[in-house]
Amino acid sequence: MTMTSPIVEVRSVSKIYPLASGDVVALDDISLTIEDGEFVAIMGPSGSGKSTLMNQLGCLDVPTKGRLLIAGTDVRTLNDHDLTRLRLSTLGYIFQRYNLIPLLTAYENVEYPYILKNRKQDDTGRVWQLLESVGITRKMARHKPAELSGGQQQRVAIARALVNEPRILICDEPTGNLDTKTGLQIMNMLTDLNKKGNTIIMVTHNPETAGYADRTVVIRDGRIVV
């Protein structure tokens, strides 16, 4: 145990999907601790349960058994409203498919979680600052996601993930849809963010990408192998 309490604590967590043909155990009694400021990569073949684990860590889903503490809160005790609130304020998401809201401009996409949290539009210039820091110009920011390249969309997504100053960044294959060069830029951006103190949990099947992390957790058949 370290002096500070860990930001993520997974204790004997199982996720079981009941099916007519029999229960599917996606996560089988997993335990894992992630310290504040760590950069952890989660690897594993498809079907290994790494996506399921990510969904639990990202509070998009709750475990069937065990204790999952995110920033000290046991997510199994939260109702949907509080879980949603946790996703809004404590977690930031970066997806493989960028997942920007197609109807909003790049700027509005970044501002959206800010409005949800603060119930007002951004008048501090934070959104512009973030966009600038990920290399999105004001001209680009006025475009809809479909009018931007993949790399640009992922930069906007990073800015969006950061807008509410989350304690944990959840990255699901952040470079999966990008070319090598752009992927490299994105990874450098994430490394910088980690150096500034952000905790990053990243799912990937690419060992090279995983190499950026401090630590790699390998999952197979719902269990942690390494």
Added chain:
Amino acid sequence: MKLFNDILFTLSVRSVRLNMLRSILSALGITIGVIAISAMGMLGANMTSVVSAQMTSMANTMTVSPYTGGGGGGPPGGMGGSSSDDSYITQKQYDDIYQIASKYGTVYALYSESDTIYTKNDQEGRATIYGLDADTMKSVLTVANGTYPRSEGDVVIGAELADRQDLDVGSKIKIGKEGEGQIKVRISGILEETGISSSGLRADNGIVMTDDLFTSFYGGEGEYSQVTILLNNVNDSTEVKTALEAKLNKREDVISISDSSRMASTVTSSISTMVSFMQSIAAISLLVAAVSIFNVMMMSVTERINEIGILRSIGTQKDEVMKMFVYEASIIGLIGSVAGVVLSFIVGYLVVAMLIGDTTYFFAWNSIVYLPIGMVIGVSICIVTGLYPAWRAANMDPVEALRAD
């Protein structure tokens, strides 16, 4: 809070705009439904207003006719032609009626008989002959051309009869078949057209003579075909009717009383039945519109599953997602309904002008109220039908939704 709502509203507006054609088509459905409901409602209200205005002018008339068994009633004055020898109102009954009803208005008895007439060039026709007291005649009928009967063989005739038979003041008519007793009379005046009678007799197509002339020709003095009561106050009708029935129909029914205020209400209620029927047909068009809105909203939800997943995963609450889709349905509903109201105003006016031909009452509250009613119904239907799709969107599992293409 207001600005916060704004971003969800912005999303809804953009979604409507993105699927412009689809949104317009379903709004059009609502528009048509609103027009149908409002225009029908206005048509009904105007019809009722026009008819009841016509009715009120004659609602003060009560007609007492001999009881013939079975359903009495019939329009006032219409009993004239059907009077037969064995059913009449006696002088004694008339006196009773007069005693009771005279303090409420004018009471007069009349004779009537349907008979064959011969006009110019012995052209045969048929008309109702009325016999009226000379003074009564002056008070209940108006001569448009000529004078009231001045000498014994004088009659006045209705405008329509005069027009049809091409008769004029001074023309001669023969009444009755040759050989069965016939008299020759002179037209001294032509009556003003009365339309639906307010005097208790339908003189437009009739011949009116003095009671003396009538009884000298047909006999049966003191055997009246009907007694008419012109009430000073319409509200007295029930009271008069009750009093008359208590007095005259004490042992057995000898008279029947038809009162046109009842008829007016019957006509009004049958109009409203008809209007309800038309409106229920109009409601079907709104139902079709509702199905279309439902379909559009379900499509919008299905197409945006992935987006819903994103919204939920980055921290949008269920009720906020729901609100977004309800906004969308409301926007479509509002656009459709506003267009519907504007068009209803025009369509309603045209329909009323064409079908009723009288737009006096179009701007009256009971007619114009159908515009806000139509609008409220249109918007409500959109919101109600949008609720389920919105609820489905809100309750989607974020993980599943994110996985969707």
